[in-house]
Amino acid sequence: MQQPVKMLIVEDEALTAMRLNLELSLHGYANCQIVATGEEALTIVDQQHPDIVLMDISLAGDLDGIETARHIKSHKDIPIIFMTGYTDPEVQTRAQALHPAAYFVKPVNMTDLTTAINSALRKS
Numbered sequence: 001m002q003q004p005v006k007m008l009i010v011e012d013e014a015l016t017a018m019r020l021n022l023e024l025s026l027h028g029y030a031n032c033q034i035v036a037t038g039e040e041a042l043t044i045v046d047q048q049h050p051d052i053v054l055m056d057i058s059l060a061g062d063l064d065g066i067e068t069a070r071h072i073k074s075h076k077d078i079p080i081i082f083m084t085g086y087t088d089p090e091v092q093t094r095a096q097a098l099h100p101a102a103y104f105v106k107p108v109n110m111t112d113l114t115t116a117i118n119s120a121l122r123k124s
Contacts, residue, residue: 038063057084079120
């Protein structure tokens, strides 16, 4: 029997995180953990080894999503999907330099997101 996918949602907007968690559970991803800061994300990645990370770029705390992803990528081979409200090309260039599994500008279409999640998990 296949283990459920362990997903980490890194999002500092509580309502957005809860909505995303609900939508993902409706698409069969019920094993999601939510954190609001990059520092919390790094702790969870080290302790619980999620299969995939959904990462906002603007986060509470000292680390933004890009720096958090950079730390994760330097130690773990975990697919990261960025979800952001930023449309600034400089931010997108910084994020793309980390070779994320996907990059979405909010609001995120759930069909596109679940397709990206499935694709990233197949490749990992």
